[in-house]
Amino acid sequence: MFQSKIAGMGYYVPKNVYTNNDLTRFMDTSDEWIQERTGIKERRYADRLEETTTTMAVEAAKIAIERAKTTAQEIDFIIFATLSPDYYFPGCGVLLQREMGMKEIGALDIRNQCSGFVYALSIADQFIKTGMYKNILVVGSEKQSFAMDYSTRGRSVSVIFGDGAGAVVVQPTTEEGKGILSTHLHADGADAEKLALYYPGASAGKWLENKPNWPDKELGDIFMTPEMLEDGSVTAHMDGQAVFKKAVVKFPEVIAEALQKNNLQTGDIDMLIPHQANLRISQYVQKTLGLSDDQVFNNIQKYGNTTAASVPIALCEAWEQGKIKDGDLVCLAAFGAGFTWGSALIRW
Numbered sequence: 074m075f076q077s078k079i080a081g082m083g084y085y086v087p088k089n090v091y092t093n094n095d096l097t098r099f100m101d102t103s104d105e106w107i108q109e110r111t112g113i114k115e116r117r118y119a120d121r122l123e124e125t126t127t128t129m130a131v132e133a134a135k136i137a138i139e140r141a142k143t144t145a146q147e148i149d150f151i152i153f154a155t156l157s158p159d160y161y162f163p164g165c166g167v168l169l170q171r172e173m174g175m176k177e178i179g180a181l182d183i184r185n186q187c188s189g190f191v192y193a194l195s196i197a198d199q200f201i202k203t204g205m206y207k208n209i210l211v212v213g214s215e216k217q218s219f220a221m222d223y224s225t226r227g228r229s230v231s232v233i234f235g236d237g238a239g240a241v242v243v244q245p246t247t248e249e250g251k252g253i254l255s256t257h258l259h260a261d262g263a264d265a266e267k268l269a270l271y272y273p274g275a276s277a278g279k280w281l282e283n284k285p286n287w288p289d290k291e292l293g294d295i296f297m298t299p300e301m302l303e304d305g306s307v308t309a310h311m312d313g314q315a316v317f318k319k320a321v322v323k324f325p326e327v328i329a330e331a332l333q334k335n336n337l338q339t340g341d342i343d344m345l346i347p348h349q350a351n352l353r354i355s356q357y358v359q360k361t362l363g364l365s366d367d368q369v370f371n372n373i374q375k376y377g378n379t380t381a382a383s384v385p386i387a388l389c390e391a392w393e394q395g396k397i398k399d400g401d402l403v404c405l406a407a408f409g410a411g412f413t414w415g416s417a418l419i420r421w
């Protein structure tokens with residue numbers, strides 16, 4: 074068995090900054106409301122035409138690959154996490170492969186929303202451990218701004234989310250006790266609809282059945298209809314309070330699980346990188362675990378919630394700021410739609 078490590082990281086955020094005050098041009102909201110409930114001050118939005126989930130991922134991947142002292146040609150597997158792919162299918166993994174001129178390696182897309190990166194890292198870890206691959210590119214990237222409702226109707230969701238990408242290269246290490254110590258993945262589909270983007274989707278027929286303009290045909294025509302566009306079913310739906318309540322239980326639980334597995338205590342954590350869901354959630358988790366301010370990294374204030382990109386962006390930024398050093402114990406933890414959640418414990 075091999076042990077795996079993160080050999081290089083990179084992130085990319087678009088240039089366009091939208092402050093909370095900027096959003097008041099589109100909806101009835103305020104800087105005070107958004108900051109008080111979420112901690113967010115501003116977020117980045119990708120260029121509507123020039124940038125996609127894949128192009129942002131490519132920028133992050135280039136940096137990660139260079140820092141890992143490897144090349145795009147040497148990457149032997151791609152794992153791409155996103156809930157906002159360029160196309161309904163195929164996934165972004167193959168698009169990134171094409172853009173970066175990589176070999177005919179495998180490309181896996183995963184759909185685990187805010188915990189997508191932690192799931193992706195766990196998959197990479199298994200492939201490295203068994204010796205199947207030696208240089209895996211793991212990406213989390215999101216262009217969420219294209220599918221949000223920026224009217225007052227959608228304000229409780231749209232103010233939270235932002236765009237960006239993060240990437241890491243995972244390689245084997247021979248350094249004893251270093252690298253990814255363990256990963257822990259969970260899901261509970263009971264509340265799948267509490268944080269979801271319903272359509273386009275294959276359950277649309279059920280939704281449309283009782284609508285006046287139900288397309289009365291034997292086949293087809295229910296993938297997306299004008300009614301869905303009108304009533305907001307093609308933008309994300311979130312029961313914010315249900316998400317909050319579950320997240321503040323599952324974050325500490327899955328972090329404790331990782332520590333217990335490795336016979337470690339919360340006090341041993343040098344840096345916790347929580348998925349940047351909401352600053353209030355991170356603060357609640359910090360308090361529950363009794364961690365100090367310098368043991369927890371937050372950057373949601375600048376970027377909002379970038380879903381699958383949030384953990385790798387935060388990890389990379391913390392490292393660039395010198396907050397992660399050789400030998401540190403780093404814990405990644407995420408929770409999101411599904412619900413799905415997970416953690417990874419890494420000895421740097």
Ligand code: COA
Pocket residue numbers: 101102103106107110111187228229230232233312313314316317350351354378408409410
């Ligand atoms: N600006 C101003 N007012 C807003 C608003 C906005 N952007 N969004 C909602 N409101 C209003 C609501 O319409 C409601 O008004 P009413 O009392 O007149 O009906 C009021 O604020 C309270 O709404 P509510 O949805 O009950 O607020 P909340 O206290 O639950 O906060 C969230 C909403 C979304 C900030 C909060 O539930 C939350 O943080 N949940 C977790 C979300 C999360 O982390 N998601 C990512 C998961 S990975």
